[in-house]
Amino acid sequence: MAEAGDSSESDLIAQVKSGGRRAFDRLVEPHAPRLLALARRMLASPSEAEEAVQNALASVWINRQRLDADRPVGGYLTTTTLNKCRDRLRRRKAASFLGFGRGLEEIIASDDSPGPEDTARDRQEFARVQSEIERLPVRLREALVLVAIDGRSQREAAELLGVSEKTIETRIYRARNRLRESLEFS
Missing domain, CATH: 1.10.10.10 (Winged helix-like DNA-binding domain superfamily/Winged helix DNA-binding domain)
Incomplete structure (x- = not known):
């Protein structure tokens, strides 16, 4: 990354840590397509992938004080997204183990908002x-x-x-x- 890009990202991170919602949007926007593609590959479900990325970004926002202006944010976003995908995969495995049928998974997957x-x-x-x-x-x-x-x-x-x-x-x-x-x- 170029110095200017690093400085801009560092400035955005400082604004995000201060509660700047627009700065957060600008910070994560360039990473969103890559995160969504990663989640789709992990989960093989577009709706679950979108939800996993949304949950990851919400988690990053909630824990924004952990962002480090001296480090690129891409790795942190990727790790958080992977963790949300892993959570979904564990839930699938548990549902399968407990004998929930395929039909139930479709009903659960159709509701894209977490309760x-x-x-x-x-x-x-x-x-x-x-x-x-x-x-x-x-x-x-x-x-x-x-x-x-x-x-x-x-x-x-x-x-x-x-x-x-x-x-x-x-x-x-x-x-x-x-x-x-x-x-x-x-």
Whole structure:
């Protein structure tokens, strides 16, 4: 990215953090087509993809204080969108496991707006996951956050932490397993 683009994005992020809704629209607009294409590939459903992207952008807006003016916003938007897609895929898997038929999925998918129960459940689930991530040992947490949340490559994370790529891979594997176990039993 050019300096001017970085400066403009940094200015937009500062405005967004101050509550500038128009600045937020200008910040995410260039990324929206790419995010929507990614969600469509992940979910294979245009309506679910649109909802996942909308939920991701709403989440970014709600947590706008986490935006970092020194970093490109594209990676953060991508990670958030992927997380929303993963949430939808987990819900599908749970519905399938519980024996809900195909017809029920179509009825659920036809309503594109989340209800208050879904919103509350999503917030509770987010808080629960965030709490479990905070309980991870620091070495596992930092590897997971750098790669899975910040969107860095394993090589970049290894360089930042001064360890090998294999160490990062192992730490991420262990962090995910611990999260999976703790979230299944809590």
